[in-house]
Amino acid sequence: MSNSKSHVVVVGAGQAGAGVAMALRNNGFHGAITLIGDEPHPPYERPPLSKDVLQGRTAVEKTWIQPISVFNEKEIEVRLDIRVTAIDAERRVLTLSDRSQISYDKLVLATGARPRMLTLPGTNNDRIHVLRTIDDALRLSEQMRTAKSIAVVGGGFIGLEVAASARAMSVAVTVLEAAPRLMERSLPESVATFLADVHKENGVAIVTNARLRGFEQSESGVRVLLDADDFLDVDCVVMGVGAIPNTEIAEICGLVVQDGIVVDEYGRTSHPDIYAAGDVTRHFNPLLDRHIRLESWQNAQNQAIAVAKAITGEPEAYAEVAWLWSDQYHLNIQTAGNPGDWNDFVWRGKPEDGKFTVLALADRRIIGAICINNGRDMRYARQMITNRVIVDREKLADPATPLQSLSR
Known part of the structure; x- marks a missing residue:
């Protein structure tokens, strides 16, 4: 698809969405490209948020994938701080949150995922945080600069990265993990034990089999209510208990969804004019001969390239071994x-x-x-x-x- 009159619209201006737009141009697509994002920031990378940005060691501009000027040079229209509210797949028309409409020839959904929140009493508190966006990182960083203690709910990669960053800022940390050990779904027990020991050596308190009843306001900030009438008073709380793919708009327009937008190895959804890429997808991996959903920088980057190739008529299956990294201490x-x-x-x-x-x-x-x-x-x-x-x-x-x- 290289017709100069064709229009590709990409919904989601994160790593995957920006990757699709850039790869389309790099693959010789000469038509119109519109990139729509619901955040006010230019497309950016998320891995630094829990580390350098949270610790205040780097400016948010350093996370940008490219300045807006580069998108302009490549004639990619970037529309920020606006949401897609409806997709008319039959007419190939999007409705936006400002009530305007935009037509497309091919559509790419790169809507990502959002942090999962525990449905417990008291979570509506400005000292209880999630960490997914630049704004999340800046709000948490501001509170951590004056905090003496935090609780991290969840002992996965994001929770442990936040714990390591907090210790680098001399903040006392308690990690509350519901499972019997850290990283139960990501690492074998022997490696998880090694990692837990490193955190303990750096002053992190780890509570496994943690059962939370809810949260209350306290003099210091937040009282975390635990089992057996126990509690923990901290200045703020960070939730790191997984993510939910943003599939709502795909479901409304009738795409097949199963814990993610279901796509093939080329990023094609159940509709011939709609593709998807990144954290929101459950994609077919030829190496495993099954569908999987991944939340990683590598997946967002490389699946985006595969989608762009498919749209431009040079399909190449996205078949890679899942890979991710984490920096802690x-x-x-x-x-x-x-x-x-x-x-x-x-x-x-x-x-x-x-x-x-x-x-x-x-x-x-x-x-x-x-x-x-x-x-x-x-x-x-x-x-x-x-x-x-x-x-x-x-x-x-x-x-x-x-x-x-x-x-x-």
């Missing part, structure tokens, strides 16, 4: 694969070495990897997962044997 944590499939592990190195790799195996093949301060291994682990390389377990466990040599 002195640790760079990278994971690849789908943790729900893991139950057999080989360690390369030890935590006391300062860096190590844990590989998940099935039928003598690597299906997952966790690299702690060992990013070099991740490159080859991902190759081996993709290529289904059969490995020698003893050599794999020997850190002196380069993973690169085994990947051949």
Whole structure:
């Protein structure tokens, strides 16, 4: 689709939406492109929000994917601080929150996800935060600059990144996790225990099997009501209990939705003129032969490129090993694969070495990897997962044997 009279509208001006718009131009699409976002900020990257932005070490402008001037140079119309309220898929017309309408030839939904909130009494409190947007990060950062203590509800990646940032700001932190351990859905127990120990060494209190009854206003800020009439008084609370894909507009116009907008490996939805990309999608992954939903920078970036290629008539399946990273204290944590499939592990190195790799195996093949301060291994682990390389377990466990040599 390269007709100069064609119009592609992208709804959602985050990493995926901006990626689609830029990739369309880079792939030679000469038609009109409109990028619509419901935030007032130019498209930006989210990973720095829980780290450098939260700690006040970097300006929000540093998170921008590109300044608006670059979008203008590429003749991409960017409309910010406005929402799409309706899609008429038959007429190919969008209705916006200012009651204006815009027509399209192809539509891309990159509406992302929103933080999940616990449905507990007292959550309507300006000292109870989520962290998803620039504005979220700035509000939380302002309170943390004067806070003495915070509670982080949820012991996943986002919660632990916030905990690490708070400790860097000399704020006392208590992590409240409902599960028996941290990172239950993301890391094997041995690695999660190592990570919990690092947080404890840095002064974080961790409460597992935590049961919350609600929240109340207190003199210091927030009283977190726990089981058995116990409570915790803190200056503010951060919720990190998962995300919900923003599928409402897709459901209204009749697209197939199942914990995300269902798309194929090219980002095509159940309607021939509508595509979707990023956190909002449940996409078919040819490597796994099933649909999955991912919330990661890599997925938003690379699925967007695949969607742009499909729209411009050069389809290339999006088939990648899931990969994400997290920075906490002195640790760079990278994971690849789908943790729900893991139950057999080989360690390369030890935590006391300062860096190590844990590989998940099935039928003598690597299906997952966790690299702690060992990013070099991740490159080859991902190759081996993709290529289904059969490995020698003893050599794999020997850190002196380069993973690169085994990947051949």
